[in-house]
Amino acid sequence: MKKPTHYIWYSCQRATELIEKKHITELSAIESVKLKLHLGICGACTKYSRQSELIEKLAKEIAARQVETATDLLFLQERIIRKIEEQ
């Protein structure tokens, strides 16, 4: 690994970190440019980026299909309220 290139090129570790950061918050202009440069030459990280995107999409879709979390909470609340009335 050549040290001086660090100023221009992200390592794969850093690049994948920023791919994740980007899902959560906006990147700075410099981060965004450096990430694009890295992805332009790095096949492994480009695959990571696509796969990460797919995982995000899948997880969100699962969440959307999981209406049961809301009804679960209602059941829990009813259960607690019954318990309180028994006291």
Next chain:
Amino acid sequence: MNMDSANEQVKIWVKQFSGELYSWAFYKTSDKELSEDMVQDTFVAALKGFKAFKGESEVKTWLYGILKNKIADHYRKQQRRSTVKLDTTSDYFVNGHWKESEAPKEWAVADETHLLDDLKFKSVLDGCINKLPGNWSAIIRLKFIDDKESKIVCQELEITPTNYWQIIHRAKLQLRKCLELNWFAA
């Protein structure tokens, strides 16, 4: 204040706070049933201690305090199993570069939009999420399943935003690899 009005008051708190108390308990324990039981016990304790609560602190803080004690008790009784291996970034990278064995491979995805209709795939994905260490799977669940904003997740879990996306990064590395091994390369 008589018992009936204490009952009524606690019931209102159940509606108001059980959801977030449950999320907190689940984050701490990664155990659905245990979390439900602890939240229930919290409100029962709140009812019993109702007179002692003088409204000097906020209700929410008081309830969280009761729950935190219950969680601490639980861990004191049963030492946390720490057998789950936490992947670190050094499992994937050497000097910042992908390890040869860990570099992402091409995934053959014929139909992205219908992947989840495939029950076999769905169970592989669920399995991979469940295999994440407790805190990480709780974060993944809070992030996606409850669709919480990252700011709120950070507050609830008492972590910094930087910490948050670094945890997501590590969880994603592990999740990605698990899917590749068990589905896309299988």
